[in-house]
Amino acid sequence: MKEDQCEVADIWEILGKRWSLHILKNLSTNGTVRFNELKRLIPEISSTVLSQRLLELEREGLVSKKIYPEIPIRVEYSLTNRTKELESILHQLNNWINKWKMLEKKRIMAK
Amino acid sequence: MKEDQCEVADIWEILGKRWSLHILKNLSTNGTVRFNELKRLIPEISSTVLSQRLLELEREGLVSKKIYPEIPIRVEYSLTNRTKELESILHQLNNWINKWKMLEKKRIMAK
DNA sequence: CCGTATCCTAGCAGATACTG
């Protein structure tokens, strides 16, 4: 009885978490980003959560992490190849939402 | 500064909630479904939560509700036209996940 | 600079019981 829907639920549990999408989106548009840079790009996020999300995303193979053992240390995050395909899907989702919000506005104005 | 990403996050907050996808999926495959029918299709869900989710989904225009004032009362839920487009996106997402899980398995077996 | 450890809090999930 555990069919495909459950799998979607799995990924949703990762992507559905707060900030996951913000992170992916920022990596998508900025390419390679450092930890604090990311934090500046998403000002409302806390280090704790950003760290957690990145760890999860890395574990799931959605984000790759590169450590440069310099002083001070430098860590760079980017999307993996696998995530590139996801990008297009997210893009579609985005379009869908925008279209839908526009219609929403029209409906309200029409009243 | 509230650009498109924020909108995606919005929708994710709805869809990302527990059971939302299960509900949409069931409506997708069964077409028109009554409250208790839905509850039977998702046995682990409670009335409280099902009711909440349906309300949220309805508010967001993802689900339509039709009330037949019979006795006993009959209420039917179904997807809206707008949600149909979403279906295809979710389907793609599903494919992506499955593909990705297969690769995952292969990697583990290759060890 | 890049995080982890700690503690605190809000809100969600679920069980149960009850109404039009």
Add this chain to the structure above:
DNA sequence: CAGTATCTGCTAGGATACGG
């Protein structure tokens, strides 16, 4: 039948402070 009301955990998220 189709819900709402209420109560109780629980845990994800957030603020803060500190360490490699």
